[in-house]
Amino acid sequence: MDEVDRAILTVLERDGRISNAELAAQVGLSPSPCLRRVQRLEQSGVIRGYRALIDPAAMGRGLRVLAGVRLLRHARADVVAFERAIVKLTEVVYCHHVTGNYDYLLQVEVADLPAYEDFHANQLAGLPAVATVTTYVTMKTLS
Incomplete structure (x- = not known):
């Protein structure tokens, strides 16, 4: 290059x-x-694809949340089970495996706070090996 x-x-x-x-x-x-x-x-795979940037609010996803997830165990089977489950959740726009205080950092987009509460309680917290979820509500995105 x-x-x-x-x-x-x-x-x-x-x-x-x-x-x-x-x-x-x-x-x-x-x-x-x-x-x-x-x-x-x-x-060669340097350009992996092209996509449209859609306004989440126009799609009924006006609330953006960043969620830090810690796993109970880091056994390979637990990590694989979590990753297989998280990529199936349409509310999760991005999932990054990170270092530091969390194992994963998620960008979640939902309609509103009650929708996030439902997502958190009924989907995210019940995924394989999830120990804790720390939520940060995005007030403004600069870019």
Whole structure:
């Protein structure tokens, strides 16, 4: 990967729907070599995909919560069971395995606080090996 590839990736991170002609102009290439580079970045897995950024409130998910999860045990079977279960929950937008005070940090999106209370009590807390869940309600997102 060279500086031109990095420039292409920087532009695509900001606008994944940019036309190839505009992308090429911004990185100083003609369209054909630019397209070949993008295709190579896609085929090699550097570009893993493209997605739309949706306003969660428009989808009825106006409350964003960050939840720190600690597991009871760190046996491989418990970790695998937790990970298999957590990825099936549609309210969980992101799940990061982290170091520090928690084992996992989740981004959860639900309609409102009662919906989160229901999710926490009836789904999250009952997952395999969950010891504790610490909830942080997001007041504002800057980006």
